[in-house]
Amino acid sequence: xxxxxxxxxxxxxxxxxxxxxxxxxxxxxxxxxxTRIVASxxxxxxxxxxxxxxxxxxxxxxxxxxxxxxxxxxxCADRLSELLGKRVGFVEDCIGQEVAEKAVQMQAGxxxxxxxTRFYCxxxxxxxxxxxxxxxKLAAPAELYVNDAFGAGHRNHASTYGVTKYLSPCVAxxxxxxxxxxxxRILIAPQExxxxxxxxxxxxxxxxxxxxxxxxxEKMLIGGAMSWAFFKAKGMEVGLSLCEPESVESAEEVLATxxxxxxxxxxxxxxxxQNVAGDHQIKYAAADAIEPGWDALDxxxxxxxxxxxxxxxxxxxxxxxxxxxxxxxxxxxxxxxxAKAMGACPGFNVVGGGDSVAAVTKMxxxxxxxxxxxxxxxxxxxLEDGSLSAIEALDSK
Ligand code: ADP
Ligand code: MG
Numbered sequence: 001x002x003x004x005x006x007x008x009x010x011x012x013x014x015x016x017x018x019x020x021x022x023x024x025x026x027x028x029x030x031x032x033x034x035t036r037i038v039a040s041x042x043x044x045x046x047x048x049x050x051x052x053x054x055x056x057x058x059x060x061x062x063x064x065x066x067x068x069x070x071x072x073x074x075x076c077a078d079r080l081s082e083l084l085g086k087r088v089g090f091v092e093d094c095i096g097q098e099v100a101e102k103a104v105q106m107q108a109g110x111x112x113x114x115x116x117t118r119f120y121c122x123x124x125x126x127x128x129x130x131x132x133x134x135x136x137k138l139a140a141p142a143e144l145y146v147n148d149a150f151g152a153g154h155r156n157h158a159s160t161y162g163v164t165k166y167l168s169p170c171v172a173x174x175x176x177x178x179x180x181x182x183x184x185r186i187l188i189a190p191q192e193x194x195x196x197x198x199x200x201x202x203x204x205x206x207x208x209x210x211x212x213x214x215x216x217x218e219k220m221l222i223g224g225a226m227s228w229a230f231f232k233a234k235g236m237e238v239g240l241s242l243c244e245p246e247s248v249e250s251a252e253e254v255l256a257t258x259x260x261x262x263x264x265x266x267x268x269x270x271x272x273x274q275n276v277a278g279d280h281q282i283k284y285a286a287a288d289a290i291e292p293g294w295d296a297l298d299x300x301x302x303x304x305x306x307x308x309x310x311x312x313x314x315x316x317x318x319x320x321x322x323x324x325x326x327x328x329x330x331x332x333x334x335x336x337x338x339a340k341a342m343g344a345c346p347g348f349n350v351v352g353g354g355d356s357v358a359a360v361t362k363m364x365x366x367x368x369x370x371x372x373x374x375x376x377x378x379x380x381x382x383l384e385d386g387s388l389s390a391i392e393a394l395d396s397k
Contacts, residue, residue, distance in 0.1 A: 001184075004395040005177045006046055006146055009169045013108055015053040017142035017167060018043065019159050021149040021175075021374060022058040022076045022113075025354075029070070031079050035357075036151070039374050041083060043148045043173035044111065048084075053106040055142055056080075057094055057114045057159050058149065065121025077113040088113055094120070094159075095137035103141035117159045124157050135162025148173025150180075151375035153388035160390040170394045175374065180391070182371035183382050186318045186350050191218055193315030193347065197307070197338060199224030200321030200355070201242055203250040205377075208384040210254055213318075214261045221266045221307045223299050223323035223334060230255070230267050231287065239294040240276050242325075266307070270300025272324075272331065282330070298324030299334035308341035317345055320353040320380060335359045343368040352379035 020040040025032040040056075047054050061071040077090040086109075091099050094114035102112055117123040122134030135158035139145070145167035147153070152160050153176065164170045172180075186194075194217045198206055203226050214220055222230060228238040229247035233255055255262065268287050275281045277293030290296050299307070304323075311317055319342055323334035336359060342349050343365025351360050351369050353376035360366045373379040382388050 001177050001180050002397055003391060004169065004171045004397050006043060006171050006173060008397055009171055011050055011052055011144060013051040014143045015055065015141065016047055016144050016146050017139060017163060018054055018056050018146040019149045020056050020058045021151040022073060023060055023151060024076065029075060031075055034079055036374050037076060037079050037083060039175050040148055043146065043175060046174060048109050051108040053108060054111045055103060055114065057117055057138060059118040060116050063116060063118050067119045071116055073113055073116050091115060100141055122158060131158050132162050132165060134158045136166050139163045139166035142167060145170040146173050147390060147394055148175045150176045151378050153378045153391045154381040156389050161393050164393040172391060172394050176391060179373060182350060183379055185348060186316060187383060187386060189316035191216060194218050195310055195314035195317040196220045197319040198222055198321050199226060199323045201225040203229045203247040206380060207250040207254060209380045212384040214258055214264060217264060219264050219266055219310055221310060223268060224321055227268050228296060236288060237290050239290045239292050241296040268299045268303040270302045271296040272298040272300055298331040304334055304337035308337055311341040311345050314345055315347045317347055317349045319351050319356055322355045322359065326359065336363055339363040339365055352376055
């Protein structure tokens with residue numbers, strides 16, 4: 001990586017502001033999945049080993065600039081305490097008097113987590129002056145900045161970008177370094193044997209990565225409700241399947257602009273659909289036989305088999321997005337077929353995005369995946385642009 005990391009600078013004994021990605025799923029105040037907290041441990045432990053005072057900041061959910069108690073980071077402080085085996089302090093604010101007081105009391109090896117930065121609207125403000133003013137306050141107690149929030153690397157917010165104007169050095173954490181290194185392997189993969197698997201619902205969110213990777217890959221396998229947008233753009237019947245106008249427009253744009261590369265774009269050849277307008281019966285159909293009143297909710301058996309075969313033969317494969325409405329059985333089977341093939345693929349394989357990661361975990365194939373990205377949107381944006389704006393703001397090596 002061309003950016004400096006915690007290993008490249010003298011950080012010994014310093015007070016570090018560390019932006020982490022603790023945007024974890026919560027249910028009734030409990031952390032449902034602590035993957036992102038676990039992923040932050042190498043950097044935190046590295047800093048502690050070097051006698052740093054570690055001040056962590058992060059966002060959680062979308063509180064829209066207000067204090068939303070359900071979106072407090074306090075449960076993350078408790079979980080982190082357990083994982084580190086030492087008490088992690090918590091401040092119910094991320095700037096101001098109380099933070100300053102706690103910070104000056106810190107000893108080498110202490111860890112302090114600040115409250116959700118998005119409780120302030122300035123964190124994400126489009127008004128640069130306002131955003132920077134907040135960033136300066138956030139930076140105040142620290143001497144150096146470490147960005148280890150890969151999942152927020154594509155956001156120029158106060159805590160991911162603004163603070164780089166007020167602290168020096170500004171370096172990447174070990175998670176960011178690992179993510180960039182692994183995703184770079186996908187980015188520079190030779191065309192032969194490079195397979196991209198994209199699912200989910202919104203083509204408009206993924207149009208950038210489709211356009212960027214279609215010329216570079218050998219095959220792009222499309223699944224999930226995204227497929228129906230392509231069907232509709234081709235004039236096929238999609239019945240009552242999930243198919244938003246923006247997605248259809250984006251699919252039309254892909255079909256109109258990608259020329260010969262479209263040969264590599266694979267769409268489902270069959271589906272499982274449900275009669276949502278009638279008795280809710282479920283039926284198998286060829287892709288061109290989706291009926292009015294029916295909702296196509298998963299890819300069919302032929303598609304599963306051909307996608308799995310393609311994945312198994314891949315030298316490099318990147319997967320983002322479920323193949324169907326996988327939250328509802330039996331429409332999780334297409335996604336699981338892909339997860340299983342990913343697990344069995346001997347090539348270099350990477351999975352990004354919350355839903356696909358959940359599928360590989362549930363299929364117990366996570367250990368067989370070379371890299372599981374902690375960032376969905378960030379991994380897509382990195383593969384599209386080859387860089388992430390907040391990471392670019394860090395010091396060069
Ligand atoms: P991601 O979060 O992986 O980037 P999206 O947010 O675009 O993907 O879409 C994920 C959602 O799409 C999931 O909730 C999934 O249930 C839904 N989905 C996928 N395929 C279908 C389908 N055929 N019909 C309805 N919903 C679908
Ligand atoms: Mg999503």
